[in-house]
Amino acid sequence: MARRGERKTRTRATASVPALTPEPGRVGIRVFREEYRGRTKVHSIDPSAYQCSMLTAQLADEWLKLTRATSLSGGGENYAAAVRSFAKFADRHLTELGQDPAQARLDGHAVDIVEVLYEWEGFLRQKHGLQSKQPYNKARALLALIAQRAATDPGVPENLRLRAQAPAAFRRPPEQPLDEFSNAERVALRDAARTAVRTMEARLEMGATLLAAGTDPRIGGWREVPNLLWATHKRMLSTETLRNNLPKNTPYWPQAVRDLLPPPSEDPKARKPGFRVLGRVLSRLLFPDTLDLQAFRVLLLLSMTDTTAEELHDLQLPDLEFTDGGLRIVQRKMRASRIRADLHPEVPAPGGTEAPFYAAGGAWDTVGLMRRLLAATARAREVFDPHPWLFLAVERQHDSGHLEAELAQFRGRDRRFTHWIAAQRDARGTPLKISEPHEVRRLRKTSKVVRAVALGGTVSDLAGDDHHIEVYRHHYAHGTTAHILAGQAINRSQEWVFQRATQAPVLVEEETEARLEEPEVAGNLGLSVDQAKAMRAGELDMGLVNCRDPYDSPHTPGNKLCHVAPAMCMLCRNAVIFTSQFPRLLMLADRIERLRAALPPPTWQAVWGRQAAALKAVFTEYADRIPAARQEIAELDLRLDLPLGQRTEFDR
Incomplete structure (x- = not known):
């Protein structure tokens, strides 16, 4: 028994602690x-x-x-x-x-x-x-x-x-390259973009005038438009600020403020314009947004034929250098890993047509457009943190309702090229009719095609200085305009060939031959008097028929003496046939007929088929003279005089 004050250590039984089951590990993001x-x-x-x-x-x-x-x-x-x-x-x-x-x-x-x-x-x-x-x-x-x-x-x-x-189970479908816009569509887009730029410049000028009259709304009140613009300029205005300082219902707003709102939509399900719309309208009176910059993008892509949409979008202020001769732009093509600098000369613009505040000379060339764009975004660069991007847009953030300046997101919601087209109207107030797809890359192809048409439409013109011929063939040769130009060139060449090849020789009757030296008769046959006299004297006899001018042969360019006579005389526009030369034509026809048996049919048709057809047409028209010509050949024992170089062809 333990004495008083003594403590005995008690040994307690310990229960086994169950093993904890580890939780399955979470796979990290x-x-x-x-x-x-x-x-x-x-x-x-x-x-x-x-x-x-x-x-x-x-x-x-x-x-x-x-x-x-x-x-x-x-x-x-x-x-x-x-x-x-x-x-x-x-x-x-x-x-x-x-x-x-x-x-x-x-x-x-x-x-x-x-x-x-x-x-x-x-x-x-x-x-x-x-x-x-x-x-x-x-x-x-x-x-x-x-x-x-x-x-x-x-x-x-x-x-x-x-x-x-191994490759994918299904092949990649063939690509359908983008076609360019038609010339009417190009003009419509250009005019709509110019109108949009003018409208934006007028709006910014009005906003600048109102801003100059504004004061702090915490002192001057929130019901005056100039004061609201002052707060917008100082980055004090947000959706929440407007909601706290203006009546909740739009009809109770001041009339001047309500006049800023766009008209309500005809769609009954659409929300009526309220605080968010008012904030966007106030912002657009001072700063351009993405849709405003779309107009500059359209005009610049139409004027800068050597710039892609990506290169233009990535331009920054250090890439621009204004000189006495124009504008020097440094462009970067990431896919080609190439950096180049292009000089765009300044084109004098007609004065007095644009507003003086944002006119920048009123020019619509590349230099003028760049100056107008920099003038339009100048206030945004002053108010917000300095941004180097050329296309600097001010947009209201959806989460906070505050304004922020950032690079224009041309692929953002309701900010695409197709949305800009849908918002434009022509001179009559009707929506633009632009073929789909509404792809901005088609503008570049359109500008290149316009240049090709102006320069004549050759392959090198269409390819341009910044492309190889193969790039042109894969990405530009499929275009409608390129096909039209190629078709016109082929039609012109074919028409030229057909005109020169289908002009049959001139047949001169015996009665006409006697009067050939008369000016009226010679003129009706397309001959000069000197040519008629030379033919009558035998000076232009080529061994088969007469020739107007042996130095103007369609088969021998360069004003050289014809070297294919008399083999090709029946296919020459210069040939003039006298009826006294029919025996020679018969002997030539006989030689060509003998070659039919010596040559394969395709070869004979390709080499001698047209000559045989031309001779047959002459013999059919003057069938009554053929027996006399045959008799003359037999009685006089005539032989066809051929050049030495052609005897092998006819005598094989």
């Missing part, structure tokens, strides 16, 4: 960030969003590896899209087959990935259609990722390794 045109773009793949998370993670790892190693433009978004599409399909397809998608992986054998790949490609074919490039592009991208994995991972099955090395 693969993220790739890139700086593109002044903005940070985030591309990501979340493998945990799919049941086949391990397979998705392996493919996402290969996507990141490929994107970082090769610096793919756009963050390799086409590869990421292929991974997401395949993972989503694999979840549904494997579940329908009764297999567990979680067992799918590139280095495993539980799921046959090759069969899933074939099913996925067939699904893409049905989803996108036969003319879409998406099935081919996605399949090729995914196979490239699998092939990259197979090159470093020996656990990839052999059948999957071989499938990754």
Whole structure:
């Protein structure tokens, strides 16, 4: 028994602690960030969003590896899209087959990935259609990722390794190159863009006038338009600010403020203009937005034939240098890895036609357009943080409602080229009728075609200084205007050949031959008096028929003596046949007929067929004279006098 004050250590029984079951590890999100045109773009793949998370993670790892190693433009978004599409399909397809998608992986054998790949490609074919490039592009991208994995991972099955090395199941559909705009469409777009620029300049000038009269709305009140513009200029205005300082209902706004709003839409389901629309209207009175800059983009692409839409969009202020002779622009073509500087000379513009504030000389050439664009964006560069981009647009942010200046996003929502076209009107107020697709690259082709038409339409003109002939053949020769120019050139050449080849020799009767030296008779036959006298004297006898001018032969260019007479005289416009020369024509026809038996039919037809047809036409027209000519040949024992170089051809 323990004494008082003593403590005995008690040994307690300890229960075993159950082992904790580890939670399944979460597959991390693969993220790739890139700086593109002044903005940070985030591309990501979340493998945990799919049941086949391990397979998705392996493919996402290969996507990141490929994107970082090769610096793919756009963050390799086409590869990421292929991974997401395949993972989503694999979840549904494997579940329908009764297999567990979680067992799918590139280095495993539980799921046959090759069969899933074939099913996925067939699904893409049905989803996108036969003319879409998406099935081919996605399949090729995914196979490239699998092939990259197979090159470093020996656990990839052999059948999957071989499938990754093979091409996609379906071929890429043939490309349909873009056609240029017609000349009427080009003029309509040009005029609409000029009208839009004038309207924007007038709007900015009005905004500048109102801004000069404005004051701090916290002192002068929020119900005056100049004060609202003052707050906009100081970057104090947002949707929330307007909502806190103006009545909730639009009809209670001041009339001057309501007059700024656009008319309500005819669509009953459309929302009536409110605080957001008012904020955008106030912003556009001081700064141009993306749709305003679309007009400059159209005009510059039409005037700068050697600039692509991407090069123009990427221009920054340091790339522009105004000189005494014009404007020097440094352009960068990323696909060709080429940097070049072009000088655009300044064209004097007619004065007195434009507003003086933003006129910049009133010119619509490249130099004038650049000056007008810089003048329109000057206030935005002063108010906001300095941006080097040429196409600097001020847009209201959807999340905060505040104004921000950034590079114009011409592919943004409701800011595309097609939206700009839909908002334009012609001189009669009707919407523009522009053929689809509304693709801005067609403007470049249109400007090149206009230059080709002005320069004559040759291949080198159409290709231009910044292209090779092969580039022209693949990307420009298919155009409608190019086909029209080529067809016109072919028609002109064929007409020239036919006119020179189908002009038959002139037949002169015996009665006319006696009076050939008379001016009226010679003129009716297309001869001069000197030519008629020479023919009568035998000076222009070519051995078969007479010739107007042996030095003007269509078969011997360069004002040289004809070297094909008399073999080609029946096909020459200069030939003049006297009826006394019929025996010679009969002997020539006999020699050509003998050659029919010596030569293959195609060869004889190609070489002598036209001459034989011409002789037959003469003999048919003067059939009554042929027996007398035959008798003359027999009685006088005539022989055809041929040049030494042609005897082999006729006597073979």
